Amino acid sequence: MSSPAFHVEFSDVARTFATTARPSGRRTSDRRRDPVSRAEPRPVLRDVSLRIRGGEVIAILGPSGCGKSTLLRIAGGLDAPSRGRALIDGSAVSGVDARCAVGFQEPRLLPWRSLADNIALGLPRGLDKEAGRERVRRLLELVGLTASAALRPREVSGGMAQRASLARALARNPGVLLLDEPFGALDALTRLRMQDLLLDIHTAEPATILLVTHDVDEALQLADRIVLLGTEAGRPGSTIVSVTTVPVERPRERGSVELAGLRAELLDGLGIDRHGRAHGEQRTEAVPASTH
């Protein structure tokens, strides 16, 4: 079963959340009684436009709280933009989109079910039983869990559980795989193995992948292009400050000298604003080479 690998587009996406204003120095109980208190709109994302090719691997980097998960949720229809839209395969995403599968930092497996049964939960509805069994068998093999198929989540390591979770996400052969820091909770060595596994999976079933990560090296190892989200001085909300094509074919040598300059540039973009000052969590520098 080969993956459809849909192209994905963000068209002028903005997301504003309503948050209740709390006037400084006033206690919550006072605020509740205060008829003037109201929901204040807080822009989190603005002007996000990006075209992602079918089968492309995109890494999304940015400071904590800049809206990476929100953007991913919008792509999968788990959240709706306040303006603009996300499109998959040319049609607008409205509501939870069956063309996407989502993977999270925690495996979120059902503890009373075996790994195989957890993976089977991701199969599309109405799939023939035999075809479903065959799909689970293939996925177990793909993520190296054939021998552990009957074990329960508490009987396996964090890395194995995360592999099962990836397999469950793949079970219905999604055209778009949305991964929100999928390896963030794993130890360093397991994390590297999972990165290699993700590339193997992508070769075997080349879905379009949007990967949110905090790890510049992970982005450099896996992505065709790296999108940096951040704020610009004086403007509320995050936007795309750079899109960088990684100029080396995969598989890539870890810590490659060729990518050292790019790594430094991305780290700069994550840590220093355009005036060269150290900044707080939500600020980031606009780096050049914007090609989105």
Ligand SMILES: Nc1ncnc2c1ncn2[C@@H]1O[C@H](COP(=O)(O)OP(=O)(O)OP(=O)(O)O)[C@@H](O)[C@H]1O
């Ligand atoms: N449902 C919501 N209601 C109100 N505010 C929200 C909601 N979802 C997200 N936010 C706010 O939007 C901002 C961006 O959140 P988001 O989770 O997208 O950030 P992030 O870049 O993924 O951060 P992290 O790297 O820490 O995971 C945060 O300030 C968060 O509080």
Ligand SMILES: [Mg+2]
């Ligand atoms: Mg997040």
